[in-house]
Amino acid sequence: MLYTIQNEYLTVTADEEGAQLQSILGADGTEYLWQGDPAYWSDRALNLFPYVARLTGGRYRLDGKEYAMPIHGLAPYSAFEGSVVSEREMAFTLSSDENTRQAYPREFTFSIRYALEGNSLHVTFQVENRDEKTMYFGLGGHPGFRAPLVPGKDFSDYRLRFEEACAPSRVGFTEDCFLNGQDTPFPLENGDTLPLHHSLFDQDAIVLKDMARQVTLETDGDGHGVTVSFPQMPYLGIWHMPKTDAPYVCIEPWCSLPSFSGQIAVFEEQKDLISLAPGQVYRNRWTITPH
Numbered sequence: 001m002l003y004t005i006q007n008e009y010l011t012v013t014a015d016e017e018g019a020q021l022q023s024i025l026g027a028d029g030t031e032y033l034w035q036g037d038p039a040y041w042s043d044r045a046l047n048l049f050p051y052v053a054r055l056t057g058g059r060y061r062l063d064g065k066e067y068a069m070p071i072h073g074l075a076p077y078s079a080f081e082g083s084v085v086s087e088r089e090m091a092f093t094l095s096s097d098e099n100t101r102q103a104y105p106r107e108f109t110f111s112i113r114y115a116l117e118g119n120s121l122h123v124t125f126q127v128e129n130r131d132e133k134t135m136y137f138g139l140g141g142h143p144g145f146r147a148p149l150v151p152g153k154d155f156s157d158y159r160l161r162f163e164e165a166c167a168p169s170r171v172g173f174t175e176d177c178f179l180n181g182q183d184t185p186f187p188l189e190n191g192d193t194l195p196l197h198h199s200l201f202d203q204d205a206i207v208l209k210d211m212a213r214q215v216t217l218e219t220d221g222d223g224h225g226v227t228v229s230f231p232q233m234p235y236l237g238i239w240h241m242p243k244t245d246a247p248y249v250c251i252e253p254w255c256s257l258p259s260f261s262g263q264i265a266v267f268e269e270q271k272d273l274i275s276l277a278p279g280q281v282y283r284n285r286w287t288i289t290p291h
Contacts, residue, residue: 003082005115006116010024014090018075019075035146047139048138051072051137052258054071054259081094091112109128121289123286124283126284138256138257141254143252147196158249159194162212167191168208169209202242207254208237209235209236224291233255235257255272
């Protein structure tokens, strides 16, 4: 089921399936969100929980036992319970049940709130640990944005500009997208800019750390763009379908990374996972601002 919120700047629609955004429509009719063309990528804006990206063999260990979990965790494949809180806010909730326990043996509530404030869409992730044991989890966003956003422009006319000069490192990945422990410097043009071109993604995603926590998709000669702010997220994935001319780019704020190549992740030992004690609540807010 679809839910919609709107104000004078934006109309935003999301689906109960995965609590996934379906549309971010500007007042002038500009669609900012990738529309899921299966020729390139059928999704639009995945929500990642309780793991980000891949697990070696699709498996991990917790409480001394081994479990299977698909790429990006449970949230992308789960039906949330949705509701419109107000004209400008909607909420989606996923609660643990018999199905989730088979893959992730914890009692939890994972909720996502989308709230409009001016021309910004605030996305709030909230995790409540309703278990008697500590939760270990990762989470992140995976929205795709159209590039080009307007007629007459090409993908390669766009760039990602960070809010300030920074010296990020690229997280080292194997060819099959697992960590290899070999991070490398990733210099930006003028210290803050990554020009886009399709071959950037021939080796799959670019995942950065130690970068500024705000980045803007923009082009010369047109004011349409998107700014993504993620103050609580230490990693940023940048992606489109490898070795294609896909007309979109995903800007993905992450809290954690995938497993190391050839190693079954042990959740209690993976240092970048969030640790949440019984009865506690974790919140993380990030923002999408079309312009």
